[in-house]
Amino acid sequence: GDSVTQMEGPVTLSEEAFLTINCTYTATGYPSLFWYVQYPGEGLQLLLKATKADDKGSNKGFEATYRKETTSFHLEKGSVQVSDSAVYFCALAYNQGGKLIFGQGTELSVKP
Amino acid sequence: GAVVSQHPSRVICKSGTSVKIECRSLDFQATTMFWYRQFPKQSLMLMATSNEGSKATYEQGVEKDKFLINHASLTLSTLTVTSAHPEDSSFYICSAPPEQGLYGYTFGSGTRLTVV
Numbered sequence: 001g002d003s004v005t006q007m008e009g010p011v012t013l014s015e016e017a018f019l020t021i022n023c024t025y026t027a028t029g030y031p032s033l034f035w036y037v038q039y040p041g042e043g044l045q046l047l048l049k050a051t052k053a054d055d056k057g058s059n060k061g062f063e064a065t066y067r068k069e070t071t072s073f074h075l076e077k078g079s080v081q082v083s084d085s086a087v088y089f090c091a092l093a094y095n096q097g098g099k100l101i102f103g104q105g106t107e108l109s110v111k112p
Numbered sequence: 113g114a115v116v117s118q119h120p121s122r123v124i125c126k127s128g129t130s131v132k133i134e135c136r137s138l139d140f141q142a143t144t145m146f147w148y149r150q151f152p153k154q155s156l157m158l159m160a161t162s163n164e165g166s167k168a169t170y171e172q173g174v175e176k177d178k179f180l181i182n183h184a185s186l187t188l189s190t191l192t193v194t195s196a197h198p199e200d201s202s203f204y205i206c207s208a209p210p211e212q213g214l215y216g217y218t219f220g221s222g223t224r225l226t227v228v
Contacts, residue, residue: 034217036219042221043118043219043221043222044156044205046216049216089155089156093217097144097209097210098209099146099158099161101158102155102156103155104155105153105154107153
């Protein structure tokens with residue numbers, strides 16, 4: 001079946017460091033891919049998405065490119081801030097309104 | 113943008129009692145609502161999908177009689193945890209899929225359930 005795998009956390013970085021959180025997926029079809037962020041004690045917020053191969057999603061300095069050949073959707077940011085500390089989830093879904101399948105989440109901690 | 117209001121945000125209940133969690137779509141009609149459960153430091157596990165006007169679809173391994181899901185209207189979906197036990201303590205989150213043409217799924221803010 002379809003699944004999403006993320007790199008294990010926690011990831012601890014200093015402010016202004018470069019961030020990469022790896023995400024790979026297994027899919028029987030051609031899903032849309034998402035990154036969601038969850039701040040402590042809160043629900044999930046959409047960070048970015050890509051709907052087809054080679055699409056790049058970007059938001060708030062974060063970006064991820066849908067790589068069909070490597071079945072990956074790695075999240076990157078050039079310079080992280082303390083306020084980026086959160087749990088990041090990679091996810092996939094088929095069709096408009098299909099259920100989201102989540103990776104296990106990666107906790108990011110950014111130190112001043 | 114689309115907003116899903118979920119409440120209560122926190123609830124503590126005694127073992128054996130039932131707890132109802134509500135999710136309301138405030139500015140749009142949600143014909144479908146996904147219900148997730150999240151354990152500490154873990155991912156979101158899809159429990160069931162509710163559809164307005166029909167029975168909910170449960171994921172494998174989820175007890176239908178324990179987690180009652182009702183989609184009473186186009187703006188309200190509820191999850192009732194019946195005869196709660198400490199192992200039901202968790203973070204429950206609802207999510208509505210995007211309306212046609214809109215950007216992404218909308219999540220409720222979650223409910224922290226603690227069964228004592």
